[in-house]
Amino acid sequence: MAGLVDGLDVASLGEMKVALDVGMAPDRISFAGPGKRPPELAAAIAAGITLNLESFNETERVARLSQEQGQPARVAVRVNPDFELKTAGMKMGGGPKPFGVDAEQVPALLRRIGELDLAFQGFHIFSGSQNLRAAAIVEAQDRTFELALRLAADAPGPVRSLNIGGGFGIPYFPGDAPLDLEPIAANLERWLPVVKDRLPQARVVLELGRYLVGEAGVYVAEVVDRKISRGQVFLITNGGLHHHLAASGNFGQVIRKNYPVAVGNRMNRAERETVTVVGPLCTPLDILAERMELPKADVGDLIVVFQSGAYGLSASPTGFLSHPPCAEVLV
Numbered sequence: 337m338a339g340l341v342d343g344l345d346v347a348s349l350g351e352m353k354v355a356l357d358v359g360m361a362p363d364r365i366s367f368a369g370p371g372k373r374p375p376e377l378a379a380a381i382a383a384g385i386t387l388n389l390e391s392f393n394e395t396e397r398v399a400r401l402s403q404e405q406g407q408p409a410r411v412a413v414r415v416n417p418d419f420e421l422k423t424a425g426m427k428m429g430g431g432p433k434p435f436g437v438d439a440e441q442v443p444a445l446l447r448r449i450g451e452l453d454l455a456f457q458g459f460h461i462f463s464g465s466q467n468l469r470a471a472a473i474v475e476a477q478d479r480t481f482e483l484a485l486r487l488a489a490d491a492p493g494p495v496r497s498l499n500i501g502g503g504f505g506i507p508y509f510p511g512d513a514p515l516d517l518e519p520i521a522a523n524l525e526r527w528l529p530v531v532k533d534r535l536p537q538a539r540v541v542l543e544l545g546r547y548l549v550g551e552a553g554v555y556v557a558e559v560v561d562r563k564i565s566r567g568q569v570f571l572i573t574n575g576g577l578h579h580h581l582a583a584s585g586n587f588g589q590v591i592r593k594n595y596p597v598a599v600g601n602r603m604n605r606a607e608r609e610t611v612t613v614v615g616p617l618c619t620p621l622d623i624l625a626e627r628m629e630l631p632k633a634d635v636g637d638l639i640v641v642f643q644s645g646a647y648g649l650s651a652s653p654t655g656f657l658s659h660p661p662c663a664e665v666l667v
């Protein structure tokens with residue numbers, strides 16, 4: 337992705353190393369997340385990447401580490417906005433949150449940053465993710481720009497980076513329609529000249545995750561058994577929630593719904609049946625598809641789960657019951 341995007345946001349030292357290894361310029365890498373530890377902060381300062389500050393404590397810690405290293409850290413303020421991204425799958429902003437600094441406390445933090453030897457870059461305002469409603473994203477972006485312009489009045493230096501978050505969703509479930517980008521593009525077209533006028537040095541950043549990679553990935557597991565229990569057909573595979581927690585319905589879903597699933601080597605088979613596809617783990621949570629109509633499958637066939645390019649293996653409890661991990665292959 338490094339050649340296709342203008343920057344990378346990372347959430348750990350491990351991700352930061354990957355971002356640097358793939359050749360992304362340090363000034364195009366930002367590091368967000370509550371509870372960044374001193375070794376992570378020190379490595380980020382040394383590498384010259386931008387730290388998204390998430391608290392007053394963290395700000396003081398970063399200033400101390402900067403002093404020790406003799407170079408001011410590049411910092412942005414992660415703001416917990418005073419609004420929510422409506423209809424988002426997950427909300428990272430609005431109300432009490434562990435992420436960022438409440439908007440109403442940000443002016444005081446900006447004054448403190450001005451007293452410290454830190455290189456202020458701008459704001460990071462990420463309100464939520466997995467939204468398929470363009471109107472909700474447009475509304476959140478309106479409020480994000482308004483908030484950023486308001487906060488910029490107290491900034492200790494020019495705003496160079498204005499990260500307005502993302503939240504662009506992808507369709508997972510029956511009835512989900514792909515996000516309509518037109519109204520979002522039109523809204524950004526309206527806002528960008530305003531930002532250019534009010535914050536002439538600011539680069540506006542969209543922070544997209546699954547929208548860029550989620551649809552590019554498929555998860556494949558092999559059927560190792562097929563059986564009937566009290567009239568219900570079960571396909572048991574060698575993969576499950578330890579590889580793909582999200583598809584099992586245990587990664588934040590309130591009501592479990594089936595991801596799009598197919599039998600990869602039987603796409604054109606006419607004979608179909610309703611089956612429940614499970615993994616090998618001794619827990620009823622280990623489900624890949626529940627009562628789904630699929631082409632008839634047997635031992636050795638391949639179950640394919642689409643929309644698996646984000647929140648797959650790295651978001652799964654791979655150590656649970658010590659089953660083998662799955663391979664991740666770039667095709």
Ligand SMILES: Cc1ncc(COP(=O)(O)O)c(C=O)c1O
Pocket residue numbers: 345368428462464465466502503504543544545546547646
């Ligand atoms: C700060 C931040 N940025 C980006 C993302 C990526 O979200 P998505 O994959 O839904 O685009 C998340 C998701 O939790 C996040 O917390």
